[in-house]
Amino acid sequence: MSDLTQATRYGVLQRDIEHEIEIKRSRFICYLSRVETETQAREFVDLIRAEHRLARHHCTAFVLGADRMVRRSNDDGEPSGTAGLPMLEALTLFTRPAGSTADLSDTIAVVVRYFGGVLLGAGGLVRAYSDSVSQALTQARFYTRQRMRLLTLPAPHAAAGRWENEIRAAGIEVLGTAYETDHAAIRLAVQDRPETVTGAQRRIAALTQGAAQATDAGVSWVDLQ
Known part of the structure; x- marks a missing residue:
């Protein structure tokens, strides 16, 4: 999309997605959902937190609007820049099948981590959170x-x-x-x-x-x- 401020179309999820990966005994469960406001995004985060009260981290990222100018992320206790930002990049850089540009919006990702006892290091965390979202997106279908x-x-x-x-x-x-x-x-x-x-x-x-x-x-x- 060459000029996001003049956007007349963009991609959105057809339905919610749940996808889990395991890395060195840590479980990373990614939830994707369609939201249209920051309030809806935060309500979805609260819903996932309530479902996974025992998880150590509930990291989040979302992008909203036709121009995709509303972008937020949160590491939720992981080292700064190792969770929320990689998740946000996975959302904003994602290109839909048969698409020519990255245009996904109105989407929130929440990755729940159950710590498995093995430290992954900064690089390992970045890859884990990014891969968690990217793999979930490959399971999704989209509307224009x-x-x-x-x-x-x-x-x-x-x-x-x-x-x-x-x-x-x-x-x-x-x-x-x-x-x-x-x-x-x-x-x-x-x-x-x-x-x-x-x-x-x-x-x-x-x-x-x-x-x-x-x-x-x-x-x-x-x-x-």
Whole structure:
């Protein structure tokens, strides 16, 4: 992503991940979760702490927002710079499968360590915490979260299902349909660019034979497969 301040898309987790590795009898259990605010991130940390009260360390890192400017990490008692920062780097440098840039965001990693009695040294800790997060990320699947222009298309009840299928086949994202008393409202999403919106309106007009016109419903972030 060449200009994070102008980001219009980024990667997010589809579901939570738990992954464990063992190094010289120490257990490192990595939890990944999707969060959208610092409050949600800290609530997730509290949840993991409560689940692993006997663990010696609960180290954390998270990155938030389309621009990925909110970045926090915590060593939680490990030597400074040996846990939280390597975890944060593992998050921010991660490239999704088939991706061309590192763009993962809205993600928190918590690594719980149960000490096995063998000191790993600074270098060993850096590798352990970094590998714990990196290996967990390889188990994950992702959505592309993209800023989209929303459209609403009114449709007769009898035609709504057919229109949905034809619009989807034309490459327009269908978010769902709300059935009102006298009509159905098909919710659509297209890239937030004037030429894309205009093109979508033309395709919709052709598919419906001019029977209906989609109206602008604003801009929102949408999860895409």
